[in-house]
Amino acid sequence: MIAKINEDRAMILARDVLGIEADAVRGVAARLDARFADAVALLLHCTGRVVVSGIGKSGHIARKVAATLASTGTPAFFVHPAEASHGDLGMVTADDVFIGMSYSGETEELLRIMPLVKRIGAHLIAITGSPASSLARLADVHLDGAVDKEACPMNLAPTASTTAALALGDALAIAVLDARDFGPEDFARSHPGGALGRRLLTFVRDVMRTGEQMPVVPADASVYDALFEITAKRLGMTAVVDARNQVLGIFTDGDLRRVLERTTDRMPDLRALAIRDVMKSGPQTIAPDQLAAEAVRLMEAFRVSQMLVVDAAGRLVGALNMHDLFRAKVI
Template sequence: MIAKINGDRALVLAREVLDIEADAVRALRHQLDEGFIEAIEFILQCRGRVVVSGIGKSGHIARKLAATLASTGTPAFFVHPAEASHGDLGMVTSDDVFIALSNSGESEELIAILPLIKRLGAKLIALTGRPASSLAQLADVHLNAGVAKEACPLNLAPTASTTAALALGDALAVAVLDARGFGADDFARSHPGGALGRRLLTYVRDVMRTGDELPQVTPDASLRDALFQLTAKRMGMTAVVDNEQRVLGIFTDGDLRRVLERSGDFRDLPIHSVMTPHPRAIGPDHLAVEAVELMERHRINQMLVTDEAGKLIGALNMHDLFSKKVI
């Protein structure tokens, strides 16, 4: 049997779900207490690793929390509570912090291993929706992720409760990240394979054109010479440098359009008379994303790369930055 969709009802229900879950997350602000600070301290003082556990929907949230902690400077991993009872508990040591997630706080698989966690001497942080639950009472610290109701019309399927647990876990991970002084470079080192890693780890020196690929002329060169460099090197510009490679100006395809608006034969004009003096430049040790930001802010498609003495050592083109996936 194929169910019929009532579009109006579906939209009303969807908006109600979003409202209920948003309210559940906002309510967490008022449920935070000193226990949250204590949980941060436990994690910062941890000499081992953070072990995160949960079952069912809470298990999915626990996996996400472990992954977020691991990617933000805190060694962490997920262990399934049922598997822990059959040998995986050997992964946990007295130097670890154990974070247990359960909305009810009564998940049998978790409750079964808690005495062993406590006996090991690992710190136990519980994230539940019931402060009076067995898990909350056994924990060294309890984080209250309780919600007024689920977003499910039957008030049964974990919806608002899992959203609240996810948000509270993120709040904990971000607070720990900040306390560690974990920065953008640290984040990039743990994400080298993704687009974010490329943006944060790619420097100007890695993408700039150099050597024979670098278009340049001296100030006494003719416009004809500059046009040859502009077209042959396909960067949409040529640098104008003196005999010691110090940058004097730049001549771009935009400058060329302005020259073409003049009357007469302009091919033998000296390039210094039509170049743009004092062009914007960047050093090779800046991040490539900084160059992108400057180019976008000043609405330019090319940028020269200079050393501390103002000598030309490279050039950037927006198309190159696209191809290197910096943008």
């Protein structure tokens, strides 16, 4: 039998939980002292890797902290303390920093490996809710993650305490990120499969049309020639170049409509109309080594949907439009 939900009570409990957990994080923030900076220094100057460990709910938080550190420029991984006792401790070296997470600071599996971690020579950062605990006393740096109460109505399930520990781990990762001058491009290199990675690691050369796919006509071509090229290459435009392949202008299907609108009394002879007389001179261009995201920005700024790609000498090397950028998932 499914119990009936009391919506009003559920909303009250939800607000209570969020308020308790927010207060817990604020309490941790208020107690931060020089030891936090010491922990940041240990992580920043670590020549090995950061090993994060915990068991139970603290273990779940430790996994997330390790992942956050790794994605923000600090090589890190999670080790289960019970598995560490059966061989995984071999992954820890004297060059590493070990972060032990236990709210009580008395987790047996974690304490069992601490003498070995210290003997190896790794530095230890402990995140606990008890500065007097065994784990805190063993640590080179202890960070206080104590909370007044759990969000659980019975004050039993780790809720506010795990939120506080997660926030402390995030604070460490972000402080180290800032000290490293870790920027968006560094972040993208750790996330090549994500949207940010695509935006920051995709270059114009990766998405532009080249060779026979490029729409291009010489300066002495007719509008008819340009129209044929636009239709064949299906980019909605064509480049106009001189004998050295330097870009003189661009002619789009929109320009064609404007030509036709100016001659409403009769159909112009497109074979006799020179492209140089109706093209847009000095079009907006972009270099192949610029980011594709910059092409998006320029297209939006100039309200165009196509762009020519030129080298340092102004020679045409490619062309692209918004559809190319959509296909590359840059937009």
